[in-house]
Amino acid sequence: MGHGRLREDKTCDNCGYIVDKSYCSQCGQKNVETRQTFGALVAHFIEDFTHYDGAFWKTIKYLLFYPGRLTKEYLSGKRQKFVPPxxxxxFISFVTFFIAVSSIDDEGPDLSLDNTEANTEERYHLTINNKKIYTPQQLDSVHKTLPEDEKFNAFELWFEKKQLEKGRQLGEIDSSERGFLKEFVPLLPKVLFIYLPIFAFRLWVFHGKTRWYFFDHGIFTLHFYSFLLLSVTLLEIFxxxxxxxxxxxxxxxxxxILYFLNIIYAIFYLFKSRYNFYKEKIxxxxLKSFLLLLINIFCFFILFIIAAMYASYKI
Known part of the structure; x- marks a missing residue:
């Protein structure tokens, strides 16, 4: 859809370059009159909206249902038809974590100091072998006597000690969990953002250095993680x-059931997108996809543990 009357003056208003036809070959601006009718304004709005809307929905379709194709199309030079990676x-990261933060329940019991009922409740404790434990020292002592299959893992033991150290009342525990989530969930986009170049670097290590640039692996990574976030977001909305x-x-x-199916599809998506994009033997x-999957699960686990520990310190 074209809009706006072309200027008779062939000098570009934006950069001063001589315009051969409708668009400046130097900066790309259309050489139209700056003062336009209301109808031209409406036409301009419709053109911009439908162009973005078409590119957005086409990008989402390729991203969800055609593993690896969006990356191939983008790197082949067909970039105007898609949203930049x-x-x-x-955008998807913002929507995903906005929904996640919004879903954290802000409601709970009144835990202010003048709440008599809450203040008369018993302090937080653990009960192990019918024995109540109120301090980290007591937990250490009892924990040593437990059979191996009943002991806490390192993170659980550390977390429980933190709860005992704070000596909160039982009525405050739900509030503490919400506080942890409020600290932990906003950390996730930062963790993922930090991890993106690490994932791209692994792709660079796994593939021919002469055929592929690091930029190519970076685009593949952005598309793959956009798919992961989008699939989780759509599932949560549903x-x-x-x-x-x-x-x-x-x-x-x-x-x-749906989360199990989503995980299966995400694994299939990784295998299929790599095969379609890198064109290796099946x-x-x-093999490379399986190794990448194992490495990334391990690294994500470590990063999430670090983020969880940091969030626990903040509450």
């Missing part, structure tokens, strides 16, 4: 809608 990742019309028990059962592609 960095903008796509930032489950929220279900929670309005169905009982909690049914929604819980559906949640388990056996080698499966």
């Amino acid at each position: 960095v903008k796509l990742y930032i 489950l929220f809608i279900l929670s309005i019309v169905l009982t909690d028990d049914i929604v819980d059962a559906i949640t388990i 056996g080698m592609s499966l």
Whole structure:
């Protein structure tokens, strides 16, 4: 859709370059009159909106249902038809974590100091072998006597000691969990952002250095993680809608099934997108994808533990 009357003056208003036809070959600005009618303004709005809308929905379709194709199309030079990878990742990341933060329950019991009922509750404690434990020292002592299969892992032991050190009342525990989530969830986009170049570096190590640039691996990484975030976001929106019309028990059962299916599809997506983009032999592609999957699960686990420990210190 064209809009705006062309100027008779062929000097570009933006950069001063001579315009051959409609658009300046130097900066790309259209050589139209700056003062336009209301109809031209409406036409301009419709053109920009439909262009972005078309690019956005086409990008989402390729991202969800055609593993690796979006990256191939983008790197082949067909970039005008799609949302740029960095903008796509930032937008999806913002929506994902905005929903996650918004879903944290802000409601709970009144835990202010003048709440007599809360202040008369018993302090937080653990009960192990019918013995109540109120201090980290007591926990250490009892923990040593437990059978190996009943002991806490390192993170659980550290976390429980932190709760005992703070000596909160039982009524405050729910509030503490919400506080932890409020600190932990906003850390996740930062953790993922830090991890993106690490994932791209691993792709660079796994593939031919002469055929692929690090930039190519970076685009593949942005698209893959945009897919992961988008799939989780769509799933959470769908489950929220279900929670309005169905009982909690049914929604819980559906949640388990859908998250399991989502994980299976994400694994398949990694294998398929790598195979379609890098065009390796199927056996080698499966082997490298499997190694990448194991490495990334391990690294994510370490990063999330670090983020969880940091969030625990902040509450």
